[in-house]
Amino acid sequence: MMEELVREVLEGNKRAIARAITLIENNPEKCPEFIKSIFSFTGNAFIIGVTGPPGSGKSTLVNSLSKEFRKRGKTIGIVAVDPTSPFSGGALLGDRIRMDELTSDPNVFIRSMGSRGSLGGLSRATMDAIRVLDASGFDLILVETVGAGQSEVDIVRVANCSIVIGIPGTGDAVQAIKAGILEIADIYVVNKSDRPGATEIVNELQLLLSLDPKSKDPNRWKIPVISTSSVKNIGIEPLADMIFKYQSYLLDPKNTDYALEQEMKRRKHEILEIIKVEIFENMLSSLMNRQKWEKILLEVIQKKSDPYSAANSILDPLFR
Numbered sequence: 001m002m003e004e005l006v007r008e009v010l011e012g013n014k015r016a017i018a019r020a021i022t023l024i025e026n027n028p029e030k031c032p033e034f035i036k037s038i039f040s041f042t043g044n045a046f047i048i049g050v051t052g053p054p055g056s057g058k059s060t061l062v063n064s065l066s067k068e069f070r071k072r073g074k075t076i077g078i079v080a081v082d083p084t085s086p087f088s089g090g091a092l093l094g095d096r097i098r099m100d101e102l103t104s105d106p107n108v109f110i111r112s113m114g115s116r117g118s119l120g121g122l123s124r125a126t127m128d129a130i131r132v133l134d135a136s137g138f139d140l141i142l143v144e145t146v147g148a149g150q151s152e153v154d155i156v157r158v159a160n161c162s163i164v165i166g167i168p169g170t171g172d173a174v175q176a177i178k179a180g181i182l183e184i185a186d187i188y189v190v191n192k193s194d195r196p197g198a199t200e201i202v203n204e205l206q207l208l209l210s211l212d213p214k215s216k217d218p219n220r221w222k223i224p225v226i227s228t229s230s231v232k233n234i235g236i237e238p239l240a241d242m243i244f245k246y247q248s249y250l251l252d253p254k255n256t257d258y259a260l261e262q263e264m265k266r267r268k269h270e271i272l273e274i275i276k277v278e279i280f281e282n283m284l285s286s287l288m289n290r291q292k293w294e295k296i297l298l299e300v301i302q303k304k305s306d307p308y309s310a311a312n313s314i315l316d317p318l319f320r
């Protein structure tokens, strides 16, 4: 069963890809085996993370960008992560309608995912879904995540190229800098540039970025600020160009050290996420199940022990 699914996923069969992602979402215990069998076929896709506040136009931009990439002959996998909705429907329905033209394109695969089961941030299931799309041969994978604290930092750790979106008139730009979000962006986008105040924000951001001492290093990637309007179809081509420019930068032998450093950060993060899930979901319950609870609790009740000492004696074997 699994072998057949693996084979079909590697062939790029869209129905098999959908089934594989459902398997990942619903049967986490099957993930290690499944990912193991596709892992050697991953690493060819360029993963593009798109994050920003709700309503900043992420879905619309992913849509226009995907159409631009299609014009350039690229095949595309899209994962939209909406933490507010573990089910399809709701807010995601709008996205789906807007992406209709792409849905019927055989070279595009679109999937919405909730982020349930995640310990604050991008879930393990999302990372594995990206792996499936990678193994099935898509050139580009676009991952849309709502910028709500941890998730925007997390997408950066999974993507090869991180795009952070802000819009005029919301103080996003300043917020982004305060939250250190600007630094994690590889490309910053000021979307809805058809609205007043866009030029000012772009200038302000460019100034702030130029003040960063790291920007003085001529070999280092300079975070560009691009203004876009999906409504007026402005800036989409330059943004696509910039994404490929960053891809070339990473592949340039001059920047091998930088690219490897980024890659190591990503891999470490992923391994850590798996360990976290193991510790919280599996190790904790097995540790709890193994205790002689009545004895421990009675000792605390009778003041022969205290809660900290009791917790420490339970944890002790783990750290020995």
Ligand SMILES: Nc1nc2c(ncn2[C@@H]2O[C@H](COP(=O)(O)OP(=O)(O)O)[C@@H](O)[C@H]2O)c(=O)[nH]1
Residues within 6 Å of the ligand: 052, 053, 054, 055, 056, 057, 058, 059, 060, 061, 191, 192, 193, 194, 195, 228, 229, 230, 231, 232
């Ligand atoms: N004026 C303007 N509105 C836009 C632009 N891009 C998206 N929108 C609108 O902003 C709203 C939210 O867009 P959506 O892509 O769903 O945002 P998301 O929540 O970040 O995915 C929708 O009503 C879009 O039509 C833009 O460039 N200019």
Ligand SMILES: [Mg+2]
Residues within 6 Å of the ligand: 058, 059, 060, 095, 144
């Ligand atoms: Mg959206």
